[in-house]
Amino acid sequence: MGAGQPRLRHVDPVRRARKHRGREEPSRGPAHTAPEQRAEVLAFVLAEQLATVLGTAADTIDHNTALPELGLDSLLAVELAARVANLLGGQVSALEFSRGTGLVAIARHLANGLEVN
Incomplete structure (x- = not known):
């Protein structure tokens, strides 16, 4: 894996996201997640x-x-x-984490800048 390539493909939160929504389905992993679903993942x-x-x-959370509001201060934001x-x-x-936005807004921002292979 090159230095500039995202490592998101090694994480498999798609199954957890589907399970959280109440429909357990086989997951093909984030590498195959449709662009419109990346923010949710x-x-x-x-x-x-x-x-x-x-x-x-x-x-x-x-x-x-x-x-x-969830308790994230500046030191925890760095971590x-x-x-x-x-x-x-x-x-x-x-x-990015200290601006007073929630995870959904941050995820959208990150998803727009990520190309997952």
């Missing part, structure tokens, strides 16, 4: 990473609530940004 990936940073369960950047294989600014 990324929101679940972000929720899992945020849950780890906050020390809570991913299914308790509201994807539309502003991250600072979250590092985890997400490592997972996606690129740069993600801690400011």
Whole structure:
């Protein structure tokens, strides 16, 4: 895998996203996720990473609530940004998580900048 290629294809949140919506289906993985579904898949990936940073369960995180309202401060935002950047294989600014938006908005922004192979 090259340095500039996203590593998202190694994560399989599609099955978890489908299970969360109540319809367990076989997953082909994020590499085969349609572009219009990438933001939803990324929101679940972000929720899992945020849950780890906050020390809570991913299914308790509201994807539309502003991250600072969920308890994310500037130090935790740096940790979250590092985890997400490592997972996606690129740069993600801690400011992205501190702007007072929820995971859905951040996931849309990230999905627009990602090309998943």
